[in-house]
Amino acid sequence: MAQVAFNDKQISMQHGAGGQATRRLVEGLFAPAFANDALNQLSDAATLDINGNKLAFSTDTFVVTPRVFPGGCIGALAVHGTVNDLAVSGAVPLGLSAGFVLEAGLSTDELRNHVEAMANAARAIDVPVVTGDTKVVEHGGVDGLIINTTGVGLIRADAQLAPERVRAGDRILLSGPIGDHGITILLARGEVDLDADLESDSRSLLPLTSSLLERLGGDVRWMRDATRGGVATVLNELTQGRSLGVLIEEAQVPVRDAVRGACELLGLDPLHVANEGQFVAVVSAECCDAALDALRQTPGGEEARFIGSIVDDHYGRVVGRTSFGAKRIIDVLVGDPLPRIC
């Protein structure tokens, strides 16, 4: 990993947005301090070896505003987010921890609703919440509540996922339409005067990642859920520093009309908008059709699409090609158009 300098004097919102500034903070401050092989991968989950068993281990803190939104709430999100980090690492989750920070004055009814949403989400996926911790801070010390979930999972024997396995010619698949979560949250805040019939895509990706691995095994090279920073950011992270490029066929990227409309109005690129229930998979060219078939046969994967390829060109760059053949560079998110959405 190239050494990055982090010279910003203060932390600002953009350091949490999942884009360029987050990456500088992580690579320039956290990674050098904690330097070790597992962390240096900077993937969604670390891999630990337990007497020959490969364990995935991943953490995520949830600070969404508003805490209840169309299609979900912070509680369900906290389960899905960490389960998805394990799922795209090729793991079957074994258990979650839940760390709550509660603001004094929070109503018990609201807390109970979030906890029940967490419990229901966990039960639906059959992943137990096995350990927890609760802290209370004075009124004003946090905004309502913060939930950290950390998960451990057993990496499937058929998973051979690593960015190093990605090569030119490989195909890029997307599990479904993008931007639903980010735009839903933005609208739920009521800060933009826009109405849309839209819900967060907060859901477990485990059925989809499992189908894919079951069908393709080692022909699935790499997977990543496209949360903060969106599809553009995860693909940029995949190519960064590697001798390959990404070519996205923009017409193939599924985006709902409501999301596209909101993005146009707000000057956002849907490829930068966060999702909580979509992932990107890179598969071998030979298996692209089988992969799409596996996804589409699985409930929730009906809208999966081929969206582009890994190319032996424009190394380290993600390039989009319109249906007219025009090309543009798709960079990582710079700044923070959508704070606190996951």
Added chain:
Amino acid sequence: MAQVAFNDKQISMQHGAGGQATRRLVEGLFAPAFANDALNQLSDAATLDINGNKLAFSTDTFVVTPRVFPGGCIGALAVHGTVNDLAVSGAVPLGLSAGFVLEAGLSTDELRNHVEAMANAARAIDVPVVTGDTKVVEHGGVDGLIINTTGVGLIRADAQLAPERVRAGDRILLSGPIGDHGITILLARGEVDLDADLESDSRSLLPLTSSLLERLGGDVRWMRDATRGGVATVLNELTQGRSLGVLIEEAQVPVRDAVRGACELLGLDPLHVANEGQFVAVVSAECCDAALDALRQTPGGEEARFIGSIVDDHYGRVVGRTSFGAKRIIDVLVGDPLPRIC
């Protein structure tokens, strides 16, 4: 586990103090929602089975004020706290996750100091921080920073720790003087006009728990670090609902003069004050001397003491006996004399 009702309308500071109110919240709200065997143990760490390997899994969120104090800082505390939860579960930690919530405006220098303290603490124990997450919230959204650490560890083959293994006649050992952390934090806040030459006891308990298990194996029945709620609370939790009692020889409990003085002035019982580097172990009567010897031979365990016994009397109660023979019930912490100290 008996069903507890949680009828409080709002969350208040005492629900985070580690005493009676915390227990009602956990048993009355969290546990029924997440109900599963691993969680129902309500121990410091859950146990997960990975193809015959017993894994300990524990989470803790740190929200201490002030964030730097004599003897430590929130960063070192975040490593020690979770490592100790694993250590008293009989586990050797394999890796930690670190979840940061940063307030916009936090100075990079302060963040770097805490991160380096974490990294140094982790390196000193040889436990890597393998995965992480960073969120930034708007100024005022949290107080500076919050750190969640979650750890996984492999439970030692020689550990057979369970509250059910504790029986009348067993001896209770304490690793060293109590109350240093809680009183240090209280004084560091400057809210009481009192000066004392005192430092937090924030440290890893791993060398001590390892020595004890190596020497005694199954004769160590149960261990617990005495954090929020202090020694009194962990012993009350041990006896609660069981047909046994705890008898503490109060003269044997090691308390530094500075802590005793501050407690007297403030009307606190040192047995209720939080520690970040002390634990309670219950061992078989036959092995009490060997256990004390093992602790005292280990650097940091020189002040370990026998402090009492498990008795076939006053079931579910912790009773203290003074050197004059007078007895008093030592209850769990009620209310919150020391908010936000860990």
